[in-house]
Amino acid sequence: MRHLFWGGVHPEGRKELSRGTPLAPAPAPAQVVIPMLQHIGRPCTPLVKPGDPVRLGQKIGDAEGLSATVHASVSGRVLALEPRPHPSGRPVLSAVLENDGQDTPGHTLLPRQTLEGLSPDDLLSIIREAGIVGMGGATFPTDIKAVSAAGRVDTVLINACECEPYITADDALLCSVPEQVLRGASVLRAILQPDRVVLAVEDNKVQAIESVRRCLEAYSQVELAVLPTRYPQGAEKQLIQAVTGRQVPPGKLPISVGCGVFNAGTVAAICRAVFDGEPITRRVVTVTGEGVREPKNLIVRIGTSYEDVLAAAGGLTEDTCKVIMGGPMMGAAQGDLSVPVLKGTNAVLCLTQDAPAPARPVCIRCGKCVEACPMHLQPLYLYRYEAVGDLAALDALHVSDCIECGCCSYVCPGQLPLVERFRSAKQTWKEGNAS
Amino acid sequence: MKLITSSSPHIRSGETTRRLMGTVLLALLPTLLAGVWFFGPRALALVLVTVAACIVSEWVFLSVTKGPGSVLDGSSAVTGLLLALTLPATTPYWMAAVGGVFAIVVVKALGGGLGQNIFNPALAARALLLLLWPASLTRYTSVGAELPLLSMAADGVTSATPLHSMVMPSLPDASLADMFLGSIGGCIGEVSTLALLLGGAFLIWRKVISWRIPAAYLGTVAFLTLVFPRGQEPLSWMLYSLMGGGLVLGAFFMATDYATSPALPRAQLVYGIGCGALTILFRYHSLYPEGVTYAILLMNACAWALDKFLPPVRFGVQKGGEAG
Numbered sequence: 001m002r003h004l005f006w007g008g009v010h011p012e013g014r015k016e017l018s019r020g021t022p023l024a025p026a027p028a029p030a031q032v033v034i035p036m037l038q039h040i041g042r043p044c045t046p047l048v049k050p051g052d053p054v055r056l057g058q059k060i061g062d063a064e065g066l067s068a069t070v071h072a073s074v075s076g077r078v079l080a081l082e083p084r085p086h087p088s089g090r091p092v093l094s095a096v097l098e099n100d101g102q103d104t105p106g107h108t109l110l111p112r113q114t115l116e117g118l119s120p121d122d123l124l125s126i127i128r129e130a131g132i133v134g135m136g137g138a139t140f141p142t143d144i145k146a147v148s149a150a151g152r153v154d155t156v157l158i159n160a161c162e163c164e165p166y167i168t169a170d171d172a173l174l175c176s177v178p179e180q181v182l183r184g185a186s187v188l189r190a191i192l193q194p195d196r197v198v199l200a201v202e203d204n205k206v207q208a209i210e211s212v213r214r215c216l217e218a219y220s221q222v223e224l225a226v227l228p229t230r231y232p233q234g235a236e237k238q239l240i241q242a243v244t245g246r247q248v249p250p251g252k253l254p255i256s257v258g259c260g261v262f263n264a265g266t267v268a269a270i271c272r273a274v275f276d277g278e279p280i281t282r283r284v285v286t287v288t289g290e291g292v293r294e295p296k297n298l299i300v301r302i303g304t305s306y307e308d309v310l311a312a313a314g315g316l317t318e319d320t321c322k323v324i325m326g327g328p329m330m331g332a333a334q335g336d337l338s339v340p341v342l343k344g345t346n347a348v349l350c351l352t353q354d355a356p357a358p359a360r361p362v363c364i365r366c367g368k369c370v371e372a373c374p375m376h377l378q379p380l381y382l383y384r385y386e387a388v389g390d391l392a393a394l395d396a397l398h399v400s401d402c403i404e405c406g407c408c409s410y411v412c413p414g415q416l417p418l419v420e421r422f423r424s425a426k427q428t429w430k431e432g433n434a435s
Numbered sequence: 436m437k438l439i440t441s442s443s444p445h446i447r448s449g450e451t452t453r454r455l456m457g458t459v460l461l462a463l464l465p466t467l468l469a470g471v472w473f474f475g476p477r478a479l480a481l482v483l484v485t486v487a488a489c490i491v492s493e494w495v496f497l498s499v500t501k502g503p504g505s506v507l508d509g510s511s512a513v514t515g516l517l518l519a520l521t522l523p524a525t526t527p528y529w530m531a532a533v534g535g536v537f538a539i540v541v542v543k544a545l546g547g548g549l550g551q552n553i554f555n556p557a558l559a560a561r562a563l564l565l566l567l568w569p570a571s572l573t574r575y576t577s578v579g580a581e582l583p584l585l586s587m588a589a590d591g592v593t594s595a596t597p598l599h600s601m602v603m604p605s606l607p608d609a610s611l612a613d614m615f616l617g618s619i620g621g622c623i624g625e626v627s628t629l630a631l632l633l634g635g636a637f638l639i640w641r642k643v644i645s646w647r648i649p650a651a652y653l654g655t656v657a658f659l660t661l662v663f664p665r666g667q668e669p670l671s672w673m674l675y676s677l678m679g680g681g682l683v684l685g686a687f688f689m690a691t692d693y694a695t696s697p698a699l700p701r702a703q704l705v706y707g708i709g710c711g712a713l714t715i716l717f718r719y720h721s722l723y724p725e726g727v728t729y730a731i732l733l734m735n736a737c738a739w740a741l742d743k744f745l746p747p748v749r750f751g752v753q754k755g756g757e758a759g
Contacts, residue, residue: 006750011446165446237750249751321439328445335440354439355447360503364452364510364550367698371645376747380698398749406444413450414550420442 055106164327488535520624651707
């Protein structure tokens with residue numbers, strides 16, 4: 001039975017730009033910048049100081065509480081430990097490492113052949129030591145999510161929807177190394193003990209689906225769910241509804257409906273951590289858009305600057321006007337290309353055209369935003385109340401439910417800055433609730 | 436290289452107010468052609484008069500007040516065309532022009548402007564003209580009568596519309612096929628059900644309007660006329676009721692007007708049902724044979740309130756929640 005979610009949009013995919021290119025490593029940069037904050041939660045405590053030698057995979061930032069460890073993605077020497085530009089827009093304390101080109105290994109994790117003899121707690125500590133976070137972009141520390149879900153979920157969803165246009169990082173992963181995702185799923189299965197493990201893919205990834213199907217025989221405990229392509233299918237609440245028909249209540253986590261959702265890239269990272277002893281030092285990044293000369297998927301070391309990543313894809317065209325971390329619907333536009341690739345950077349998107357923004361936009365009440373909102377909100381009325389600062393009305397219309405997917409702004413014929421205003425309204429709402 | 440750092444989303448669907456209005460104009464083309472076919476070139480001339488009156492008065496108003504919006508967004512052209520389609524082909528040109536100016540300046544602009552006005556400008560203008568000059572607004576010529584193109588007013592041979600006989604109540608002389616194709620007396624844009632259905636289906640297909648308001652409106656009229664057929668054969672009575680008068684034009688093109696109808700799904704259904712019930716109430720019990728204009732105008736007044744009282748069901752708050 002197919003459960004669909006209300007709303008959503010069908011933006012042009014543009015995935016053909018980067019799809020089908022072989023998954024090759026980007027050249028190792030001469031220098032990497034590893035921020036101590038690449039996740040939701042508290043920054044890491046640095047374990048190195050300027051001048052220290054480092055090895056590839058060595059832990060250089062320790063995590064306490066809601067946090068995730070970080071590792072050196074090259075071997076060499078620590079040049080500096082200082083605040084550096086960060087894709088979030090605010091400078092973040094970062095270790096600047098000089099690459100000696102030797103890739104001298106410094107892993108502390110042991111590669112395992114099988115899961116035998118490993119308790120769920122052992123596996124969780126491997127995930128924590130490897131610094132794994134939600135690699136679809138949410139960057140929530142995976143071990144903490146898994147601890148809270150252990151024994152409380154009947155369904156584990158592996159999210160390979162990749163519903164944002166342009167991005168093909170998970171697609172490339174499933175095409176070239178589907179076993180990594182499926183093996184990683186078996187680790188999650190051992191930790192969480194669910195009844196079902198479902199790998200969810202949108203039907204626009206024909207090759208990836210083929211590639212997974214070929215491997216499924218060996219991993220019969222994983223189900224494949226092929227969903228009709230629609231944005232934002234990959235949003236946690238929408239995906240749960242699409243696959244299981246359950247709706248996560250407002251303000252609650254997926255656990256409340258017995259589900260745990262993990263991104264495909266995260267699951268592949270779990271596989272590499274457990275079976276190869278590899279912490280997160282690299283990830284697949286889709287470098288794409290009309291503004292980049294050779295769009296492709298690259299295996300990029302964490303901490304590589306956008307400049308270096310773009311150079312590995314042929315560089316920018318003259319008419320590029322926007323460089324975005326993530327996809328065109330929810331990604332963050334960057335003003336400084338010295339910022340590094342983080343664990344959650346699934347794409348570097350370069351656009352040559354910006355979305356129009358009229359000086360005096362007018363709402364014509366067409367209701368398209370209502371039809372598009374996957375959270376059943378009323379963007380046109382939220383916009384009115386935000387404009388006059390009516391916080392009580394914003395609260396009554398559940399502005400806090402907004403997942404900032406951008407569907408309303410995308411469809412609006414008046415080109416109102418809808419989601420932009422809701423973002424600030426949510427911030428005000430949060431601050432109001434906190435005080 | 437200067438990089439833009441504006442907030443997401445970074446792409447748009449490309450839909451614009453102007454394109455939406457253009458699609459509405461296109462959807463009304465079959466109806467306009469049918470009107471010209473049945474009532475001759477004077478019908479087209481009337482359309483040009485109202486469209487010009489609407490565009491010019493909007494341009495003047497926006498120039499004087501420096502308000503937001505643009506005469507190029509096409510909404511005033513849609514209002515002008517819709518107004519002409521609700522008038523008999525014999526309407527004096529000056530009267531049509533007065534209607535156009537009233538629709539734009541009083542109902543739309545003074546009512547708050549694009550997207551804000553409470554009442555449908557075309558229908559409010561028709562209501563005004565009907566109130567001031569009832570004789571002109573109810574003088575229907577028979578199909579094929581040659582109307583003078585150049586004289587201000589046209590005193591063609593008048594004939595009864597199917598709705599007039601339904602007041603008796605009795606079934607009209609016109610066949611159902613004539614009703615469907617439009618070979619009957621009536622206003623320029625209301626006679627051809629076929630042309631209206633083509634345009635309405637086009638709008639729904641292009642997602643310019645949702646199916647909810649027309650379906651609820653027509654469904655309610657169909658239900659009520661089947662249940663209360665006023666002593667006539669129920670099925671025929673229902674079909675004549677659906678195709679007679681301005682119902683189909685109203686259901687697809689008037690009741691769905693963005694500014695003056697609810698934007699939320701459940702409110703749209705209730706609004707459509709309200710339009711249908713009031714239409715039948717007015718047709719059965721008012722002085723005029725037709726009730727569509729006043730039914731929609733009354734429901735216009737309730738549109739914002741309906742949205743307020745019938746919000747969408749919040750995500751995650753299902754009845755009988757199936758949480759596992």
